[in-house]
Every structure is written in C-alpha cells, then in structure tokens.
Amino acid sequence: MTSIGTGYDLSNSVFSPDGRNFQVEYAVKAVENGGTAVGIRCKDGVVLAVEKIITSKLLKPGANKRIATVDRHVGIVSAGLVPDGRHFVSRARDEASSWRGVYKGPIPTSALANRLGGYVQAYTLYSSVRPFGTTAIVAGWDSEAELAVDGQVGTGPSSGSGGKVEGAKGGGPGLYMIEPSGLYWVSSTSASASSPIYHPNPTILPGGYYGAATGKGRQAAKAELEKLDLSSGNLSLADGVKEAARIIYVAHEDSKDKEFELEMSWISSVDGPTKGRHEEVPKELREEAEKAAKRALEGEDEEEEEKMEE
Amino acid sequence: MNHFPEAWGRPRDDVYGAYDHSYLQTTGPKAHTSSPAVTGTSVLGVKFNGGVVLATDNLASYGSLARFTDVKRLRVFGSNAIVGFGGDVSDMQYIDRLLESIDIRENYSHHGNMLNAKNLHTYLSKVFYKRRSEFNPLWNHILVAGYDGEGEPFLSSADLLGTTFSAPHLATGFGAHLAVPILRRLFPEEMPLEEVSKEAAIEALKQCLKVLYYRDARSMDKYSIAVITKEGIDIKENEVIEGTELGFC
Numbered sequence: 001m002t003s004i005g006t007g008y009d010l011s012n013s014v015f016s017p018d019g020r021n022f023q024v025e026y027a028v029k030a031v032e033n034g035g036t037a038v039g040i041r042c043k044d045g046v047v048l049a050v051e052k053i054i055t056s057k058l059l060k061p062g063a064n065k066r067i068a069t070v071d072r073h074v075g076i077v078s079a080g081l082v083p084d085g086r087h088f089v090s091r092a093r094d095e096a097s098s099w100r101g102v103y104k105g106p107i108p109t110s111a112l113a114n115r116l117g118g119y120v121q122a123y124t125l126y127s128s129v130r131p132f133g134t135t136a137i138v139a140g141w142d143s144e145a146e147l148a149v150d151g152q153v154g155t156g157p158s159s160g161s162g163g164k165v166e167g168a169k170g171g172g173p174g175l176y177m178i179e180p181s182g183l184y185w186v187s188s189t190s191a192s193a194s195s196p197i198y199h200p201n202p203t204i205l206p207g208g209y210y211g212a213a214t215g216k217g218r219q220a221a222k223a224e225l226e227k228l229d230l231s232s233g234n235l236s237l238a239d240g241v242k243e244a245a246r247i248i249y250v251a252h253e254d255s256k257d258k259e260f261e262l263e264m265s266w267i268s269s270v271d272g273p274t275k276g277r278h279e280e281v282p283k284e285l286r287e288e289a290e291k292a293a294k295r296a297l298e299g300e301d302e303e304e305e306e307k308m309e310e
Numbered sequence: 311m312n313h314f315p316e317a318w319g320r321p322r323d324d325v326y327g328a329y330d331h332s333y334l335q336t337t338g339p340k341a342h343t344s345s346p347a348v349t350g351t352s353v354l355g356v357k358f359n360g361g362v363v364l365a366t367d368n369l370a371s372y373g374s375l376a377r378f379t380d381v382k383r384l385r386v387f388g389s390n391a392i393v394g395f396g397g398d399v400s401d402m403q404y405i406d407r408l409l410e411s412i413d414i415r416e417n418y419s420h421h422g423n424m425l426n427a428k429n430l431h432t433y434l435s436k437v438f439y440k441r442r443s444e445f446n447p448l449w450n451h452i453l454v455a456g457y458d459g460e461g462e463p464f465l466s467s468a469d470l471l472g473t474t475f476s477a478p479h480l481a482t483g484f485g486a487h488l489a490v491p492i493l494r495r496l497f498p499e500e501m502p503l504e505e506v507s508k509e510a511a512i513e514a515l516k517q518c519l520k521v522l523y524y525r526d527a528r529s530m531d532k533y534s535i536a537v538i539t540k541e542g543i544d545i546k547e548n549e550v551i552e553g554t555e556l557g558f559c
Binding site: 068 | 381
C-alpha cells in the first residue's frame with residue numbers, strides 16, 4: 001500500500017485523491033484474517049457454518065458460540081473481530097424487536113439486512129468511530145405460511161373488506177452478506193428491500209446470495225460454492241448442511257496447523273425440520289456431515305497421490 | 311366566520327354553549343385505566359395425573375354486549391406453558407406481546423433451559439403487582455398452567471393486584487363462584503392427583519362450561535380447551551358446548 005505517510009488513512013470518512021477510503025480497507029483486512037464463514041441458500045432452507053479456530057486448549061469445547069439467533073427466524077455469523085460481530089448481532093436484535101413493536105410481526109430478512117447495511121455504513125462516516133472489522137452473513141426464512149399478527153385474538157373476517165387474499169404467497173429463504181463498508185447485495189428478483197412482504201410472483205423466492213463466504217478461506221470456499229450450481233434451486237437443505245461442512249473443511253486446508261471446531265446452524269421452511277426457526281444443527285447431523293467432509297478430503301488426497309504416481 | 315381565528319372550525323359558543331375544556335386537557339393529572347373495556351369472563355383449570363387442562367369460552371364482551379365471538383383467550387408460551395386470560399382483552403394482548411418478546415430473548419442463549427410455567431407465573435404476578443403499584447393495573451385475572459421445575463403439573467392464578475393463589479383446580483371470574491364448587495365436589499381435597507385422569511378432568515371442565523353458559527350472562531357456547539401433558543400441548547380453539555337446552559327460557 002502506497003498510502004503510508006500520505007495521511008489519508010488517519011481518519012474515518014476521509015477519501016484519498018484516487019477515491020479510496022483507507023480505514024474501510026483496513027477493516028476488510030481484519031475480516032480476511034478471521035475464521036471462514038459460509039452461508040448456503042437452499043430450496044427449503046438456509047444453512048450457516050463457521051470455522052472456529054481453537055485459540056486455547058483451556059476453552060470448553062462447544063462454548064463461545066459464533067452464530068447468533070436474531071428474533072426466531074434469522075441467524076447471523078460473522079468473520080473478523082469477534083466483539084464487533086457481537087455488537088452487530090446486538091443491533092440486529094434491537095432492530096428485529098423494534099420492527100415487531102411497530103408491525104406486530106417478524107422482520108423480513110431483506111429488511112433486516114437493509115437496516116444493518118445502513119447501520120454499518122454509518123460507521124464509515126464519522127471521525128469519532130471506526131468501521132466494523134467484520135463481514136456478517138445474515139440468513140433467514142420469511143414464513144411462507146400466513147402468520148397471525150402478534151397479540152391477535154380473533155381470526156378476523158373471512159370475506160369482504162379486511163378478508164384474506166386467496167393464494168397469495170410470500171416468504172422463503174434469504175441470505176445476505178454485509179461488508180465493513182456497509183455494502184450488501186440483493187438479488188433483483190426479490191421485492192424491494194424495505195417492503196418485501198408480498199411477492200406477486202410466488203415462484204421467485206426472496207433473495208440475496210445463493211451462497212456467501214467470508215473470512216480467511218473465502219476464496220477456496222467461493223470456488224466450492226460456485227461448483228454447487230445453487231442458482232438452479234435444486235439443492236436441498238439436508239444436502240446443504242453436508243456441503244457447508246465440507247466447504248469449511250476444504251477452506252481450512254490452507255491453515256491445517258491450527259485446530260478448529262465446526263459450528264453450524266440452519267433455518268428450514270415452516271414444514272421442515274426447524275419449522276421456520278433458526279436453530280443449531282443437531283449434534284448427530286453435524287458429526288455425520290463432518291465425517292463425510294473428512295472422507296471427501298481424504299478421497300481428494302488419494303486421487304492426487306494416484307496422479308503423482310502415474 | 312368571525313374575526314377570531316382560534317374559533318374557526320369550532321362549534322359556536324352562542325349556538326352550542328361554551329366548550330367544556332375539562333374533557334381534553336393537556337396538563338393536569340394523567341388518567342389510568344380505572345375500569346376494563348372489552349372483557350373475557352371465566353377461565354377454568356384442573357390438574358390431573360401427569361398434566362393440566364385449561365378452558366375458556368371464546369367471547370369478549372363490551373359491557374353486557376356480546377361483542378367479539380372468536381377471541382382466543384388461551385395463549386401458548388414456549389413449548390409447555392399456557393396462560394388463560396380473564397378480564398381486559400387489550401391488556402391480554404399487551405401481556406401476550408410481552409411474553410412473545412420474552413420467549414424470543416430466551417432463545418438467544420444456548421443453554422436450552424426455558425422458563426417453565428412456575429417461573430412464568432412468578433414473573434407475571436410481579437408484572438401485575440408493579441402495574442397496580444403505579445395505579446395503572448393490567449385488568450386481568452389469569453391462570454398459568456404447565457409444569458414446575460420438578461416436572462410436576464403446575465396450576466396457579468394471578469390477578470390485577472398481583473395476588474397469587476394455587477389449587478389443584480381453579481377458576482377466575484364467575485367461574486370462581488359457579489365452577490369451583492363443582493370441581494371441589496368432583497375432585498375432593500383428600501383425593502390424590504394420581505387418581506384424577508385426563509379424561510375425567512376434561513369432562514369436568516366441559517360440565518363447568520355448560521353450567522357457566524346457562525348461568526353467566528357474559529358467556530357463550532363456543533370455547534377453547536388446552537391439555538398440557540408431557541407429550542406437549544393439545545389446544546382446540548373452536549369447540550362447541552354440546553347438549554345445551556335453552557327451550558325452557
């Protein structure tokens with residue numbers, strides 16, 4: 001970096017003459033050192049996985065969770081500075097709760113991503129703060145079933161004004177990734193970020209990424225995600241869990257000397273295993289996926305060895 | 311229209327008399343709920359061997375008017391507790407949303423220990439007591455049903471003053487006068503809980519609901535009934551009291 005001594009990186013919100021914001025770029029560097037995190041949007045759910053490097057043998061296995069639940073239907077995992085990630089989650093929970101206070105229902109994943117994107121971006125604007133040293137993956141399932149309004153006591157009219165629209169469908173999986181600059185992508189097929197509640201075309205599901213990866217092993221992880229052909233919408237949640245585990249194992253290959261724990265969570269459709277809630281992947285299922293991941297890696301090694309012998 | 315702009319758009323004093331400003335004050339003492347508006351009547355509950363059953367009718371009255379006839383007054387909390395609400399319906403909605411936010415926050419921690427019905431009852435009774443101490447009570451009388459910390463069936467009541475009371479069978483409102491004597495006759499004090507079957511408890515509540523439908527003018531024949539067992543909660547919200555005979559009226 002040629003900026004050393006130029007002074008354009010001394011304060012937030014200061015551009016260099018060639019249009020860069022160095023503080024934000026340094027924050028991205030902090031993310032690039034963090035354990036790999038991936039998210040996969042499947043046809044019937046979303047899965048999150050993170051490579052948790054064991055920094056001390058004195059820490060209890062399975063403690064210090066890195067994937068957090070927001071409201072009931074959203075999960076957030078972040079790579080980079082862990083405390084920044086925790087603050088981010090705390091803000092997400094506040095946003096979800098305030099949404100309920102106003103709209104008496106769960107916040108759509110896209111709306112949550114939108115608000116969090118705005119929040120993170122604000123931290124690039126002022127000299128009194130620094131940008132978030134995290135890239136967060138926000139995964140959620142917006143209920144496709146008609147939800148009761150919070151506190152609703154009756155069923156309301158079945159016809160006439162205030163009656164229900166037959167066959168109106170919405171909901172589905174959402175996967176968003178928010179970077180230190182506040183940048184996040186939505187897919188153009190989803191409704192606008194702030195009002196995605198009703199989808200005129202039920203065959204188009206809510207959006208964001210098909211697969212997202214961040215942290216140290218993101219390049220390897222992205223390469224693996226691209227092989228999955230996620231845009232065709234064929235991958236099931238059960239297979240998604242296995243793939244996520246495998247991808248974390250693949251991404252870990254470059255830092256093999258360090259031990260790690262795999263943490264995984266998922267959100268299924270309302271008629272799936274988690275009933276639209278964000279939950280930790282059950283231990284048995286995770287261990288099974290980890291075994292499969294290790295087998296797949298060993299298989300690759302053998303193939304390579306065979307080639308060498310030839 | 312006259313030359314006093316502050317009088318424009320207001321009823322003319324010379325036609326309607328001076329406006330009584332005591333109706334809309336911006337200063338002065340703050341008014342709190344001093345009586346409920348839309349109300350639900352009795353909540354009934356019976357403990358049986360291995361669980362609890364709760365029942366309410368589906369009516370919300372506006373004074374003596376039977377205003378809303380599909381009001382669900384049994385609210386599920388988490389996976390193994392139910393709160394049955396008598397009294398003000400808007401305060402019930404407030405408490406329901408409060409419980410929802412608590413349930414969401416409980417799930418943020420990973421230890422997996424959820425609030426049980428006993429914890430919930432303690433908490434709600436303290437919410438009631440706090441609000442009555444602010445002279446702004448939540449106008450309800452509730453029954454909380456589920457399991458306590460030892461996994462035993464739990465049933466207890468709390469009212470708008472924060473008063474709590476527990477018994478193997480309970481009823482709020484009119485039911486406290488009409489249903490409790492019936493339940494005491496069916497399940498006497500000396501009868502151990504092990505001898506009360508689920509079916510007997512459900513049958514007893516149906517009988518009480520029928521008596522209440524006959525005698526309580528704020529009741530109706532559509533009701534909700536929830537059975538809590540170790541297997542989970544079985545809630546039916548659109549039941550009808552059977553075998554009623556009002557031809558003699």
